[in-house]
Amino acid sequence: MTLIPFRLSKAKRFEHLVEPHLDSLYRFAYRLTGVQHDAEDLVQDVLVKLYPRLAELEGVDKPRPWLKRVLYRQFVDQFRRRGRQIDRPVSELVDAESQIDWLDSLESDAAGPQAIFEQNRLGPALDRVLSSLPPDQRTLLLLHDVDGWRHDEIALVLDIPVGTVKSRLHRCRGQLRKKLQRELEPIPPSGRVEV
The missing domain is CATH 1.10.10.10 (Winged helix-like DNA-binding domain superfamily/Winged helix DNA-binding domain)
Incomplete structure (x- = not known):
């Protein structure tokens, strides 16, 4: 559990907790979606969903796996809502080089x-x-x-x-x-x- 001074604003505390994990979350989201803007949207949706739950996030011992679990569940929820399969060749998921x-x-x-x-x-x-x-x-x-x-x-x-x-x-x-x-x-x- 990360201890953050409570004298900081809610936005600063949230940013302090989440910022170290943003790159990892984006890479995971990109693996799930296969498209840059979809991955960015997925990460943004998760952050918007978590912001009101700052107290819960501050109580998490290992934030990285917890955040990835939340992101994965958000992806599954979005996928179910769409009701269709995302079909992209692996060549789009991995760069040509x-x-x-x-x-x-x-x-x-x-x-x-x-x-x-x-x-x-x-x-x-x-x-x-x-x-x-x-x-x-x-x-x-x-x-x-x-x-x-x-x-x-x-x-x-x-x-x-x-x-x-x-x-x-x-x-x-x-x-x-x-x-x-x-x-x-x-x-x-x-x-x-x-x-």
Whole structure:
């Protein structure tokens, strides 16, 4: 719990509590929404919602995970209100330079035509498959596998047990793997090549 002198105005006390966490909140909001202005709006909505609850915020021992949990719940509420899925390819969530660095990091012992063909198919296929996952599964995969969040951090923010995070992550990876195999399979299961 952060002790802040009460002689400061309510606005200054709120700013003092929230400001150290704004960058982290924005990055998390961006991961959830995938669009800069939506992430900014989400953070702003959370701050507006929390301002009247300053006394509760001052009583929180660990404000960063608590704020992220509030932000995540606000995102889920907004998503439910919209009643539609946000479909954006991963290429929009990660800047082009990072994608190039990631593709360059892949080892290629045989840079023959087959290897080049497979590499050119993988990125777009992964984008399509990830965008086909439900938002909660996509978010979980991005938080853990892309951003490097630990299981306990995700559990704290999503307000679920660590074991649930692990099992959901396992299921998400399995679904991702199956869908990616189907996407990259040259011959459909019917045995006929579609033209």
